[in-house]
Every structure is written in structure tokens, then in C-alpha cells.
Amino acid sequence: MSSISGIGGGALQYAQLGISRGMANMAQDAQAVASGADPTAPLIDAGQQKLNVEASAKALEIANQTLGTLINVMA
Numbered sequence: 001m002s003s004i005s006g007i008g009g010g011a012l013q014y015a016q017l018g019i020s021r022g023m024a025n026m027a028q029d030a031q032a033v034a035s036g037a038d039p040t041a042p043l044i045d046a047g048q049q050k051l052n053v054e055a056s057a058k059a060l061e062i063a064n065q066t067l068g069t070l071i072n073v074m075a
Contacts, residue, residue, distance in 0.1 A: 011063035018056030025049045 026049045032042035 012060065012067070015056045015060035015063055018059070019053055022049045022053035022056060026053070 026046050029042040029046040029049065033039045033046075
């Protein structure tokens with residue numbers, strides 16, 4: 001079973017890390033917009049971070065499905 005967790009574990013961790021980083025960066029962008037400075041760059045970055053979080057969420061979904069399939073095959 002350890003080989004299965006090794007296959008999916010890395011992908012799951014990277015996907016979760018991508019979501020965490022994207023959310024943290026979006027929070028920084030929100031702070032920058034709220035500060036009253038020129039909001040152009042933070043708003044553009046927030047859009048990019050949204051795409052990063054969506055991509056990481058999709059990667060997490062795929063890794064979860066793949067891991068589930070491997071477990072079903074091994075059972």
C-alpha cells in the first residue's frame with residue numbers, strides 16, 4: 001500500500017500547496033487594493049491567482065480520482 005500513497009501523495013500535496021499559495025497571494029492582492037494605491041496590478045494578479053487556484057483544484061480532483069482508481073484496482 002505504501003507505493004500507492006507515494007504515487008498520489010506527491011500530487012495531492014502539490015495541488016494543496018498550489019491552492020494555499022494562490023489563496024495567500026489573493027489575500028495580499030486584496031490588501032493592496034484596500035490600501036488605496038493603484039489597483040491595476042493587484043487586480044490583474046488576483047485574476048491570475050484565481051486561475052492558479054482553479055488549476056490546482058482540478059489537479060487535486062484528478063489526483064484523488066487516480067488514487068481512488070489505483071486503490072480499486074489493487075483491491
